[in-house]
Amino acid sequence: MSNQQKKPGIEPLDLSHHFSRSSQKRAPNVLKEYYKYLRNPDMGNLAGGLPCPSYFPFEKLEVSVLRPDSLGHPSPPPPQHIHIPRSCKNAQNPLRTIDLDTALQYGGAQGYPPLHAWLKKLTTSIYHPNIPYLGGADILINGGSADGLAKVYELLFNPWDEKLNSVEEREGLLAEEFVYAPPLAQLKPKDVNVVPVRMDGEGILPFGEGGLEDVLEHWDWKRGKRPHVLYTIPRSEIYDICSRFDVVIVEDDPYWHLYYPSANAHPNQGRQNKNLNNTSPKSTGHPFLDTLIPSFLRLDTDGRVIRLDSFSKSIAPGCRLGWTTASPQICEQLFRITDGTSQQPSGFVQAVVLKLLAEGETGWGVTGWVRWLEGLRDTYQGRMIIMAQTLGTNRFFETPDGSHLELFTFSRPKGGMFLWLQINIHLHPLAPSFEPRRLMRALWTFCTQHPYRVLTVPGSDFAASEEVAAREGYRFLRFCFGAVEEGLLVEKSLAFVRACREFWRVEDGRVVEGILADEERGLVDGPDREMIGEW
């Protein structure tokens, strides 16, 4: 957690006024006081309650891994092997030593020191070389973004309770109108006020009605405190508004490396740089990384940005491994929370991921890692194009009178693993007589039934508030092109179109009522496989 090389710039702001009451009581780890004694190599450590590493039952761990240029390669090179020995005794530099005896021993909440050091260097010198404040950012390893975010919430929000607290005490979180649901559900136990901000295809709107500035400037204090945290992905113009209204920015960007330039017919090369930096920014040193949307960290003179990165979409979700980047003041607080809750993630995953990524005989190194990310981006982009083309060319329905009606519209995503379809449900023959949300629900259910069998997520699930869901959320369906086998991308996209066309032929409201009744009773037709059972 030490401050490293000094950079030009000014000190980040003291943001302790945003910390929750419980965080203000969280003391540093008392055992830390003993660490100084352990620096002496002759010290006999009879203090720490550590088991003896010789009794760990693991002698060696070997992993056969793909090479960085494997994805999309017509004849991929053979896998390479990484191995982690039980012990590297007498290693010169503990930060370059990866062995089971240290990875599997108790360790500090900041994470496995060699992985911490490697990720800190990656984050501050390669991913985000332009962090402006003095001393630069620190990082803390976490167990994936959900874990990292839970700790950020613990730091920034006080719980609120209708029966115990007055409305004026209620705290708020600003979020995009449409947002992945679990991060908001995580706040429910604290009963934080979730305040949607209008968005367009680029993300949150800075200005205009319902935009960020409007919401903050015309805050209705009868709803509670003016929100002091924004949960978002980076977009220009937002930072200055947050700085003006003293809002902490939580930047959760798991798809950062999946940015699809192909989605922009007329890519606006200047967009990223125009607002995000007035002076010439440092290059990452990697052309691929330079094309990605830069983080708010680049503008963060105040030290108010907390960025969450995760290996879930770049290596594998089951790693449960990610890291948080923020000012040292915030990292120290998150360290204390980690120390009092989850502690660091498993040493297995930390050692394996580090051995895979770090420079060395068999590791990928930063260059290999960037190559891997680029291959991943290309591969997912290829999937996106397949699905977009299939849906795009089949989006029409020929009505009995021979005209062509557009069942849905969508834009190609600029990144990530999802296509968002806006269904033209108002064009359904039953639209005049049926509540449109129920008609959409019936279409969604119909798609899951025989013979279509397509499961998508209704847009309402992503609406930041019930008002947003009712106004327009219900009209959307989210399609993920990430997980299914590639062959199913076309097959299930066509099945979806067929389901829509069949549904558009329904002119008897009782049929729709029947579909809804099935769904409400929780009936799922067809064969059933049990997912959980006994060993």
Next chain:
Amino acid sequence: MSNQQKKPGIEPLDLSHHFSRSSQKRAPNVLKEYYKYLRNPDMGNLAGGLPCPSYFPFEKLEVSVLRPDSLGHPSPPPPQHIHIPRSCKNAQNPLRTIDLDTALQYGGAQGYPPLHAWLKKLTTSIYHPNIPYLGGADILINGGSADGLAKVYELLFNPWDEKLNSVEEREGLLAEEFVYAPPLAQLKPKDVNVVPVRMDGEGILPFGEGGLEDVLEHWDWKRGKRPHVLYTIPRSEIYDICSRFDVVIVEDDPYWHLYYPSANAHPNQGRQNKNLNNTSPKSTGHPFLDTLIPSFLRLDTDGRVIRLDSFSKSIAPGCRLGWTTASPQICEQLFRITDGTSQQPSGFVQAVVLKLLAEGETGWGVTGWVRWLEGLRDTYQGRMIIMAQTLGTNRFFETPDGSHLELFTFSRPKGGMFLWLQINIHLHPLAPSFEPRRLMRALWTFCTQHPYRVLTVPGSDFAASEEVAAREGYRFLRFCFGAVEEGLLVEKSLAFVRACREFWRVEDGRVVEGILADEERGLVDGPDREMIGEW
């Protein structure tokens, strides 16, 4: 989370009145509603935001592991190899399938299903075959005991704040007078009242002054609510008192498998069974396990016991893997907390530990696992005996007048990795003129200095309250015989004795003041190695 085979018994109590306000607001995972659709094998899952497992960069994982009978074996057998393939396509039973594609994909907060099933069976049919309530206990995988405990606290305690809340609202935790500090430190942010209960060598005292019944029956309501949670390790007679006063029992027993029968000169074989069960209990089927102190789970007709088990001391701490056993109602709540915070632990550690433990061509199986635990117990017991003999035979100091003064006393521990020395500091020549706590602090510091270099933990660090620390905690030092190389056990025990003898020769108070001044200024003499740095 399903209830499995029905057992005779009665339903566990509804304990929801003990749940915190935030837990009562925690909704079940909204995405669960989609799981039923995924049971249909033809369903095209375009809903879940899952990355494609073909793009995980891992082809195969191999671990070379010790055999269960290796520890203490004069010529240990060669290691065996376990391997986890990328994929077991077409596996018949997903609960018997261990592969990287499933272990490294997103999964439910209950943990990796095959590991969950295996641990549930181990816990309910082998470790604790006598859980009395209807339906039996459930389990939830966690990231080690600190993580499991944080979630239990989140479930059971409301935060309290001096400025916002009245004293009557403050909640309390009962704990042994001497207790491992971090579990209490974890409660500081919620400002829970920690209430020490008197103990003897067996653990918490049920009756008598300062015992559990006394504290609860004569609770002084001006201190806050009567505590509703007890944090402890199992001991007889306690359960009934907790049931009478509606106290939830959190049983944190990481050293359960390290029970040393040798410590009892006259082992009271009947003790465990006398109070813990009136009817003849079921055997675990493993003689070694039958000798261990049974869990409170065995008596838990109410469903008020939450037990934490961990692999930290039986496999390796860096696994960050353990599990919580409790009634289904409590497990469901802990599931929701996990789902909204850390999610399940890393798939790497879950898959590796399961592959090591589960029955199969290369896995240890339950029998091998029990054999391993027994070997571990014997090995640590051997270390304990070495340290106890060295300290025991050298515990005297010859005074200038030729009499022999006992520097410290201790009992051999009945389990675990620690010896607790009570220092006879009142026999030091400076005792009449020096505050005894400061004299002890000086002795502790003196031991860390050249040429002794022995680091132990002062007993005050384990006192549940400042009152306990001042009354008697300060007189103890805790010695861990678990972590250092075996040769150091004698060497550092003798160094400690030499330091004591030298310290007893000090008759000038200014020397003691000098030692204290060094320590208070944070000076540590001798060479210094940097522990944290840059990659």
